[in-house]
Amino acid sequence: MLALFLRDLRLAVRAGGGFGLGLAFFLLLVVLVPLGVGPEGAVLAMIAPGILWVGALLACLLSLDRIFALDYEDGSLDLLATAPIPMEGVVTVKALAHWVTTGLPLTLIAPLLGVLLSLPAPAYGWLVLSLALGTPALSVIGTFGAALTVGLRRGGLLLSLLVLPLYVPTLVFGAELVRRGAEGLAVGTPLALLAGITLGAFALLPFASAAAIRINLR
């Protein structure tokens, strides 16, 4: 499993893996919003938590179809299916690798982009914490969507249609956590719920993803 994890990381980082693409997209989105909304700091500060969360979510979405597509095309997914590790383990490792190459960099770069959106000072810690807690859920939910659409030739658009509604709870609690943090309110409830969603998704969704992969490989 460790070998698979490292292999996925290497494939993502090397040329053509689209490693920087998500980050560049995130940066672009954060640059585009003030251009569209106007440069007033007060307005930007108000919508900054939501924009950063929606941006991270969309950037995460970009690289989802790469999780299984290449392995499906060159046949390594069939090999993984017959390998001694269970399919549930494979999809969990794939989700983790996706998080390390997308969610983690997004989390680390988000405070920098928060400066561009004049995010209030008390919110930075909560922003990093909420993304660190929430983006793993985005990866594991996205892996499920990728597993559903792996056999399809033009699955990209369908993948977004399937995955985006599933992202609603994560987005709501994540953005709410930052918003409350920015206003200095109590953050315990959204924090616990966000962590609960991530843990629950990691505990249960790999079974659904593995089932979907098995159906697609039939």
Added chain:
Amino acid sequence: MSVWEYANPKKFMDTTGPLMPWVAGLAAVVTGVGLIWGYFFTPDDFRQGSTVKILFLHVPSAMMAINIWIMMLVASLVWLIRRHHVSALAARAAAPIGLAMTAVALFTGAVWGQPMWGTWWVWDPRLTSFLVLFLFYLGYIALWQAIDDPDTAADLTAVLCLVGSIFALLSRYAVFFWSQGLHQGPSLSLQAGERMDMTYKLPLYVSMAGFVLIFVALVLAGTRTEIRARRIKALEARERMG
């Protein structure tokens, strides 16, 4: 005699064929009675005037929008566990009806909200969770249509339906957490509160029964069409072989 006998497509077709006109006719009559009673033979509300009458369309469609998803969930589970094709096809036939019911509920809600709340749309938890439900229906239907192999499509949509149900429920509570709403609380619940008068309740119950019957009729018709489409495909395949 068990309910599983109807999982045999032949038996299902034979039983539902003669039943179809009766169910459809009953659906038309009951819905007609409920709506006409509701629209023309109930007094105006003392606060809301005649706008209150949209509830005879709004409440049944909203109820069906949720219950059709639950029916799809049950049908998907039956398909996954017992592999009855009729069940998977019924789930497939139900989805567009659910989508339409959600759209009707959203639309009638907007039409009612304009004079009452002064706005077509607010990001109220109930409205938002219905919009999210609408997206879930869209995704489910899109996945059915994207996959060529019927069994693969049935399996994958069933898995999506299971996972989607959990996330739809989560989203519902998430949006309640996210914003306090304008929408009134449940008018038909058993808890104490502002009650609806019997003059409104009775025609409402009739309309609800009518909507259930409409759904049953449409699902039966849709499932029969799907079964016939499968038979045509099988016949064509046999012709090509022989």
